[in-house]
Amino acid sequence: MRKNRLILTTIIVMMLLAPACIFAINLDAGGTFYNSTGFVSDGIEDQDLEQLNTLTLRLEAYTEAESGANGTFTAQGRYEYTDERSFLIDAEILRLKGTFPGAMGETSIVEASAGRFFFSDPTGMILTHTADGASFQLMYPKVRLMAEGGYTGLIINPSSDIRMTRIDLSESDLEIEDNFYGPKRAFGQFGLSFPELWWLNSLSLFTLAQFDMRDEDEGAVMNTQYLGIQTERSYGKNLYQDLFLILQAGQLKTPDLEDRVGYGLLLGLRLRYLKEDFFGSRFEFRAIGAPPDISTDDLSDKIPFGVLGFVPMNQPDLGEAVSPSLSGLGLFDLNYSFRPFYNSKSETAAGIQPVIGAKGYLRTYSVKVDWIDTDPDSDSLYLGTEINAALVWRIFSDLGIDIKGAYFLPSSTISEDMDAIWALRFNLSVSF
Amino acid sequence: MPFFTGKRILRTALLAVIFCCAVFTVSADFNTTLDSILTEDQISFGSASFILLTGSGALSEDATIEEAAAKMAEMVPKADASADKPVTMGMFSYMAMKTYGISGGIMYRFFPGPRYAIRELRYKKIVQGNAYSTMTLSSERALRIMGRVLDREEKKNAEK
Numbered sequence: 001m002r003k004n005r006l007i008l009t010t011i012i013v014m015m016l017l018a019p020a021c022i023f024a025i026n027l028d029a030g031g032t033f034y035n036s037t038g039f040v041s042d043g044i045e046d047q048d049l050e051q052l053n054t055l056t057l058r059l060e061a062y063t064e065a066e067s068g069a070n071g072t073f074t075a076q077g078r079y080e081y082t083d084e085r086s087f088l089i090d091a092e093i094l095r096l097k098g099t100f101p102g103a104m105g106e107t108s109i110v111e112a113s114a115g116r117f118f119f120s121d122p123t124g125m126i127l128t129h130t131a132d133g134a135s136f137q138l139m140y141p142k143v144r145l146m147a148e149g150g151y152t153g154l155i156i157n158p159s160s161d162i163r164m165t166r167i168d169l170s171e172s173d174l175e176i177e178d179n180f181y182g183p184k185r186a187f188g189q190f191g192l193s194f195p196e197l198w199w200l201n202s203l204s205l206f207t208l209a210q211f212d213m214r215d216e217d218e219g220a221v222m223n224t225q226y227l228g229i230q231t232e233r234s235y236g237k238n239l240y241q242d243l244f245l246i247l248q249a250g251q252l253k254t255p256d257l258e259d260r261v262g263y264g265l266l267l268g269l270r271l272r273y274l275k276e277d278f279f280g281s282r283f284e285f286r287a288i289g290a291p292p293d294i295s296t297d298d299l300s301d302k303i304p305f306g307v308l309g310f311v312p313m314n315q316p317d318l319g320e321a322v323s324p325s326l327s328g329l330g331l332f333d334l335n336y337s338f339r340p341f342y343n344s345k346s347e348t349a350a351g352i353q354p355v356i357g358a359k360g361y362l363r364t365y366s367v368k369v370d371w372i373d374t375d376p377d378s379d380s381l382y383l384g385t386e387i388n389a390a391l392v393w394r395i396f397s398d399l400g401i402d403i404k405g406a407y408f409l410p411s412s413t414i415s416e417d418m419d420a421i422w423a424l425r426f427n428l429s430v431s432f
Numbered sequence: 433m434p435f436f437t438g439k440r441i442l443r444t445a446l447l448a449v450i451f452c453c454a455v456f457t458v459s460a461d462f463n464t465t466l467d468s469i470l471t472e473d474q475i476s477f478g479s480a481s482f483i484l485l486t487g488s489g490a491l492s493e494d495a496t497i498e499e500a501a502a503k504m505a506e507m508v509p510k511a512d513a514s515a516d517k518p519v520t521m522g523m524f525s526y527m528a529m530k531t532y533g534i535s536g537g538i539m540y541r542f543f544p545g546p547r548y549a550i551r552e553l554r555y556k557k558i559v560q561g562n563a564y565s566t567m568t569l570s571s572e573r574a575l576r577i578m579g580r581v582l583d584r585e586e587k588k589n590a591e592k
Contacts, residue, residue: 026564026566027566396538397551397556398538398540431537431539431551432539
């Protein structure tokens with residue numbers, strides 16, 4: 001384990017230094033210190049003080065040709081300390097990016113990237129994760145094309161959040177030395193988007209496919225494919241609407257068992273009403289629904305895949321006190337934030353932003369969900385409400401703090417054995 | 433040559449802003465100086481000082497570029513005050529923050545200088561696009577940045 005870390009650190013340092021020397025025309029270096037301290041009660045164990053300290057260091061080298069083409073090398077490493085683990089050193093970004101204006105026509109911009117960087121699908125509901133791979137974008141004023149691919153098997157395990165099957169979850173156990181790297185999955189994504197099309201601000205069509213690169217003999221292997229559409233529209237100058245639909249198909253191959261095929265669907269709506277001239281007010285409503293897979297013969301099956309429908313590559317952060325899975329989930333989320341000193345001459349005072357909100361969680365089929373204990377005798381779909389409040393304060397451009405609290409009000413569907421679920425966190429971020 | 437070239441639009445915009453802010457009559461000398469500044473591929477310390485100081489009203493439009501450089505050198509001690517020397521993006525940001533009294537972040541308060549000045553102006557969206565402290569900048573880009581500084585000042589004054 002130590003040997004592996006030493007080799008990895010050496011490779012990272014070499015990769016950091018070599019391109020920086022080549023592109024040493026415009027250099028920028030800096031970092032961010034982040035602390036998160038809080039009490040969390042997950043309803044199972046007693047309340048626990050959680051602490052996370054992160055130091056992120058970033059180096060960027062930039063060069064530009066007379067034609068306007070430019071290249072950027074970005075390296076970002078992270079040192080993390082938690083109560084559970086003494087340290088973690090990780091390379092978050094190692095990216096070489098080229099931008100070529102006019103490369104494929106006068107109005108075109110081509111962007112090509114390779115290395116380790118952040119990948120996301122247009123909705124952020126299937127994949128929002130770091131991976132090693134390449135990305136190509138061709139942009140015209142009326143249409144944008146995107147093609148990218150990556151591999152997640154070289155992301156070290158505490159940083160990897162790719163969890164699709166039970167084997168993926170079992171591989172997150174850091175006590176086992178073989179679990180140094182995260183799940184070996186490869187993915188490819190292709191997308192087309194049209195800015196300012198008809199009455200829409202944008203229309204995006206995309207497809208993503210992920211492949212389990214593990215041997216079938218090692219356990220269950222799952223491949224999934226997604227097809228999605230997303231629209232963005234504004235009504236007047238204050239109201240904005242995002243709408244998306246994702247269709248999913250997947251194949252689960254398990255040793256000694258018959259192969260299974262499952263389908264999923266995810267539908268989402270987000271409305272934002274921005275009233276900046278009234279204390280910087282922002283209202284946001286979000287609804288997400290993932291129905292169960294009705295094509296499955298036996299809906300009483302307790303295996304999430306094939307029953308609860310939609311399975312993303314990594315779960316998006318949807319809750320504060322609870323961490324719901326998208327599969328079989330119905331979510332209603334309402335938030336309001338404002339800036340009481342929005343018109344203040346002091347930028348520091350204007351940076352104070354209270355936030356209040358509530359989230360309602362449902363299961364879309366009366367089957368046991370995998371993120372909270374439910375009463376097996378209950379058929380009710382409603383799971384509970386999470387109320388949350390926060391005070392976010394951007395004191396300076398490089399110094400921010402926030403205090404966030406959330407409390408989960410369970411419905412009668414939740415097992416009575418569960419204790420109160422709540423979280424209270426204090427976060428501090430300083431950039432230098 | 434088309435009438436509405438980038439330089440012509442920038443010059444007109446800058447003249448209009450300066451006119452509105454300072455309520456001065458634009459002199460022929462000022463026009464000539466501005467024309468010569470707009471020909472610079474890499475804006476010099478003197479030219480940057482001239483547009484920043486005349487834009488803020490801290491310097492008369494009759495002043496020369498050398499006078500502007502000398503005045504700026506008093507305000508920004510870290511600067512290489514040679515009027516002809518190209519100014520970097522970071523130094524231009526620092527000069528703009530000093531001239532217009534723009535407040536900075538916590539690191540800028542401890543270590544005022546080009547490094548944190550450009551970060552502050554990027555955060556405030558005054559500097560846009562690829563921007564690094566050591567990068568040189570054209571007079572056109574400098575004027576665009578200054579246009580956003582003046583726009584911000586105008587909004588602040590309107591709120592008072």
